[in-house]
Amino acid sequence: MPESLSFGIDPITAHAWNKDRTKLAISPNSPEVHIYHFQRGEWKLEEVLKEHDLKVTGIDWAPNTNRIVTCSADRNAYVWTQSEEKKWKPTLVLLRINRAATCVCWSPLENKFAVGSGARLISVCYFEKENDWWVSKHIKKPIRSTVTCLDWHPNDVLLAAGSTDFKVRVFSAYIKEIEERPVSTSWGSKMPLGLMMAEFSNSTNGAGGWVHSVNFSSSGDRIAWVGHDSSISVADASKGMAVSVIRTDFLPFLACLWVSENRLIAAGHGCCPMLFEVNETGKVHFAGKLDASLKKETSGVSAMKKFQSLDRQARTETNDTSLGTLHQNAITSVCLHTGNKANATKFSTAGVDGLLAIWDFNNLESAMRGLKFN
Amino acid sequence: MALNNSLLGWRRLVIDVYNDYNYYLDLAVPPGGPTTLVFFTNKPRKRNIEALKTVLRNAPISSRNQMVKDAALNVVMQVLLSMKSSQIEEAVNALDRDHLDILMKYIYRGFETPSEGSSGQLLAWHEKVHAVAGVGCIVRVLTDKKRV
Numbered sequence: 074m075p076e077s078l079s080f081g082i083d084p085i086t087a088h089a090w091n092k093d094r095t096k097l098a099i100s101p102n103s104p105e106v107h108i109y110h111f112q113r114g115e116w117k118l119e120e121v122l123k124e125h126d127l128k129v130t131g132i133d134w135a136p137n138t139n140r141i142v143t144c145s146a147d148r149n150a151y152v153w154t155q156s157e158e159k160k161w162k163p164t165l166v167l168l169r170i171n172r173a174a175t176c177v178c179w180s181p182l183e184n185k186f187a188v189g190s191g192a193r194l195i196s197v198c199y200f201e202k203e204n205d206w207w208v209s210k211h212i213k214k215p216i217r218s219t220v221t222c223l224d225w226h227p228n229d230v231l232l233a234a235g236s237t238d239f240k241v242r243v244f245s246a247y248i249k250e251i252e253e254r255p256v257s258t259s260w261g262s263k264m265p266l267g268l269m270m271a272e273f274s275n276s277t278n279g280a281g282g283w284v285h286s287v288n289f290s291s292s293g294d295r296i297a298w299v300g301h302d303s304s305i306s307v308a309d310a311s312k313g314m315a316v317s318v319i320r321t322d323f324l325p326f327l328a329c330l331w332v333s334e335n336r337l338i339a340a341g342h343g344c345c346p347m348l349f350e351v352n353e354t355g356k357v358h359f360a361g362k363l364d365a366s367l368k369k370e371t372s373g374v375s376a377m378k379k380f381q382s383l384d385r386q387a388r389t390e391t392n393d394t395s396l397g398t399l400h401q402n403a404i405t406s407v408c409l410h411t412g413n414k415a416n417a418t419k420f421s422t423a424g425v426d427g428l429l430a431i432w433d434f435n436n437l438e439s440a441m442r443g444l445k446f447n
Numbered sequence: 448m449a450l451n452n453s454l455l456g457w458r459r460l461v462i463d464v465y466n467d468y469n470y471y472l473d474l475a476v477p478p479g480g481p482t483t484l485v486f487f488t489n490k491p492r493k494r495n496i497e498a499l500k501t502v503l504r505n506a507p508i509s510s511r512n513q514m515v516k517d518a519a520l521n522v523v524m525q526v527l528l529s530m531k532s533s534q535i536e537e538a539v540n541a542l543d544r545d546h547l548d549i550l551m552k553y554i555y556r557g558f559e560t561p562s563e564g565s566s567g568q569l570l571a572w573h574e575k576v577h578a579v580a581g582v583g584c585i586v587r588v589l590t591d592k593k594r595v
Contacts, residue, residue: 282590302590303583320544322581325590 092136189220235284291415
């Protein structure tokens with residue numbers, strides 16, 4: 074049974090965990106960011122970060138350096154650091170964009186972060202010690218439309234971006250001022266800033282939809298993305314950029330996450346996290362729904378139970394509009410909770426229903442007989 | 448003589464031009480559509496499923512010519528509406544995912560221009576396709592830039 078935390082009725086647009094998962098930063102569809110702390114068995118609101126003017130669109134928490142970065146529709150991003158009195162202090166980052174920021178992601182070594190925006194560019198920001206401020210560099214070509222999602226490669230240099238022009242692109246975000254020249258990977262060897270290493274189209278024959286989420290696997294060779302045409306695709310750089318797509322029967326997914334080198338979770342408008350597997354030949358296939366334990370009883374409900382539920386929910390009609398899944402509305406984001414991308418045991422999902430659920434693979438195993446988790 | 452000469456015009460008709468075979472040919476010949484001719488020349492009842500497959504395989508999705516698309520729509524509508532309700536499920540099971548997506552697009556286009564009794568039959572088709580291909584199929588009808 075997944076653990077679920079309710080944060081009120083407002084949709085949760087973004088969430089992020091700290092390193093030991095005792096603190097949680099969420100944004101309830103407003104310009105504020107709420108920090109919750111797990112104390113004595115329950116989640117208490119510790120602080121409210123109020124600096125943005127418009128809705129916060131992305132939050133990321135750097136586990137090792139303990140910094141939070143938030144980006145918002147007001148074209149700004151702030152890096153929050155915790156002072157001695159445990160208060161969070163913001164530092165403005167000059168993104169130099171003239172449209173809303175849509176998503177933000179710390180790099181694996183936490184020395185830089187990338188912000189996607191509606192200005193058709195990605196801002197890669199790093200801290201310049203001489204002037205004591207955050208500076209941004211732009212990746213513009215050949216992005217033709219809003220960047221909706223970002224993810225970093227484990228080598229801290231390559232960046233994948235999904236966009237509303239139906240394309241997923243892998244760029245190099247190498248900042249020579251702060252890091253060494255990267256070694257070559259399966260994506261290419263020369264990596265100057267802004268070079269597009271690969272481009273994948275989410276559309277065949279002009280079909281396709283906006284790319285909602287993109288994710289690098291733990292080795293960095295594979296990249297998965299989900300699009301609004303209810304499709305999920307995996308591209309493998311070690312197999313010559315081979316792409317495997319399935320157009321699913323479900324509603325479109327909004328978020329995807331690798332949980333092992335061969336398994337990935339996708340969740341979205343269907344309100345239920347789905348498990349997908351990639352086999353040896355590189356083809357992706359559907360492995361199962363992870364919300365199987367909460368089927369509503371439809372037939373065989375006794376008359377007493379029916380009237381009891383009517384009474385409890387103060388309804389007068391017999392039609393029950395609640396869904397059979399844990400989340401009652403679309404899932405907007407999926408985050409790793411325990412483990413890493415090579416071997417995850419728990420992950421968290423947050424949705425438009427204001428619910429944050431933590432899913433444990435060990436408990437789900439019994440609900441999914443026949444699948445072996447290694 | 449007091450004969451009404453206008454009524455004698457029918458003596459000049461070539462009656463063979465107006466039988467079913469040629470009539471449909473005139474209607475349904477899109478430029479570059481030899482396949483439609485083939486379909487209509489052998490259309491006994493049991494080849495309906497083959498006809499459906501052919502018509503979906505050659506659907507002019509990439510074409511920019513609206514007349515070609517309308518002509519193809521007419522042909523598809525005729526196939527869909529002529530099949531019996533009992534045959535629909537068998538036909539849907541014989542199609543693969545890509546063809547089901549194209550079929551769903553035609554079903555929605557058929558809803559846009561209803562004729563006598565067509566919507567009811569199309570709803571039966573919609574139900575069977577949805578049972579096999581799920582909501583994803585309908586989402587692809589909405590998100591696809593290339594309209595049928």
